Amino acid sequence: MRLSILDQAPISSNQSPREALQASMKLAQAGENLGYTRYWIAEHHDLPGLACSAPEVMISYIGANTEKIRLGSGAVLLPHYKPYKVAEVYNMLATLFPGRIDVGIGRAPGGSAEATNALSDNFLQQVWNMPSSIQDLLYFLDNDIPSDHLHAKVSASPVPDKTPVPWLLGTSKKSALLAAEKGLSYAFGQFMSDQDGAAIIKQYREHFKPRKQNDIPQVIVTVTAICAETSEKAEKIALSSLVWGLQRKRGEGTYGVPSIQDAKNYLGSEKDDLLDEMKRGMIIGNPREIKKSILELQDKYNADEIMIVTITHSPADKIQSYKLIAEGIISNTDG
Numbered sequence: 001m002r003l004s005i006l007d008q009a010p011i012s013s014n015q016s017p018r019e020a021l022q023a024s025m026k027l028a029q030a031g032e033n034l035g036y037t038r039y040w041i042a043e044h045h046d047l048p049g050l051a052c053s054a055p056e057v058m059i060s061y062i063g064a065n066t067e068k069i070r071l072g073s074g075a076v077l078l079p080h081y082k083p084y085k086v087a088e089v090y091n092m093l094a095t096l097f098p099g100r101i102d103v104g105i106g107r108a109p110g111g112s113a114e115a116t117n118a119l120s121d122n123f124l125q126q127v128w129n130m131p132s133s134i135q136d137l138l139y140f141l142d143n144d145i146p147s148d149h150l151h152a153k154v155s156a157s158p159v160p161d162k163t164p165v166p167w168l169l170g171t172s173k174k175s176a177l178l179a180a181e182k183g184l185s186y187a188f189g190q191f192m193s194d195q196d197g198a199a200i201i202k203q204y205r206e207h208f209k210p211r212k213q214n215d216i217p218q219v220i221v222t223v224t225a226i227c228a229e230t231s232e233k234a235e236k237i238a239l240s241s242l243v244w245g246l247q248r249k250r251g252e253g254t255y256g257v258p259s260i261q262d263a264k265n266y267l268g269s270e271k272d273d274l275l276d277e278m279k280r281g282m283i284i285g286n287p288r289e290i291k292k293s294i295l296e297l298q299d300k301y302n303a304d305e306i307m308i309v310t311i312t313h314s315p316a317d318k319i320q321s322y323k324l325i326a327e328g329i330i331s332n333t334d335g
Helices: 017-034 057-063 083-096 113-117 123-128 131-140 175-183 197-207 231-249 260-265 273-280 285-300 315-335
Strands: 001-006 038-041 070-073 100-105 167-170 185-188 218-226 282-285 305-308
Touching: 001 017, 001 175, 001 315, 017 038, 017 057, 017 218, 017 231, 017 315, 038 057, 038 100, 038 197, 057 083, 083 100, 083 131, 100 131, 113 123, 113 273, 123 131, 131 175, 167 175, 175 185, 185 197, 197 218, 197 285, 197 305, 218 231, 218 315, 231 260, 231 282, 231 315, 282 285, 285 305, 285 315
Parallel strands: 001 038, 001 305, 038 070, 070 100, 100 167, 167 185, 185 218, 218 282, 218 305
Antiparallel strands: none
């Protein structure tokens, strides 16, 4: 069973953005040593507490400090960009790091309306044009542009020996069917979706049209998980992430992921139903509990791979969480 990492590059309350990005690089190194298949980093724009606005920059930094783990965007927010430029960037990364680059494609704005307007014109129109933009991106990545295409004489150079692997990221039936139509691998964001993921993935597999010979449908399911040596410790560590999520929903949380003590102080004696609701969307527990939940998710969603996002205040707690999960699942699978 394959496990991977999705990193949102959160900034803890005691970190600078530089320290948060350095922690992301160390997480990727740890993931490689622990046997994780891939490391993807998310794209966000002017969102308090999140450090990565340019995944391609971080991929270069991390690629130079790792050797084999696959690296990618989770995701390139395509409506902000021209497909040609995206293809150039990821072809260059694939030239630098052969056989290791993924292009995760998404359509969310990744930030506020103000940040969206600063980034791009006619964002909503570009969302509407996503099928066409994805097709153009595939033409450029495959270096196989039809002769009658507007950009037929253009190549997204440098053209790598091993093409970046495109994935479509989504949380809905619409994204799954688009991935199937374009013959793309599909990453379903279970951690941020309230829809029936199992049914969505089933439709993706049923409607999949191979883009190239021997292509088969591939599915990643992304979940939020926090693991520690005991259930009690995992619950304690998870409080930082839960309270930060609650603060952000309330328009607060601008200082980043709070410490466990600050999270406790924030809640006081308050019993928040929203916190309980958020907790139900996470997997929190000891290694045995986490392994059971992940294997159940894999079976429920018929997933080829589980991608894990973990937010903690302490970078050490985060790496330890990924370590315990890997020891319980990857090591046993390899053995």
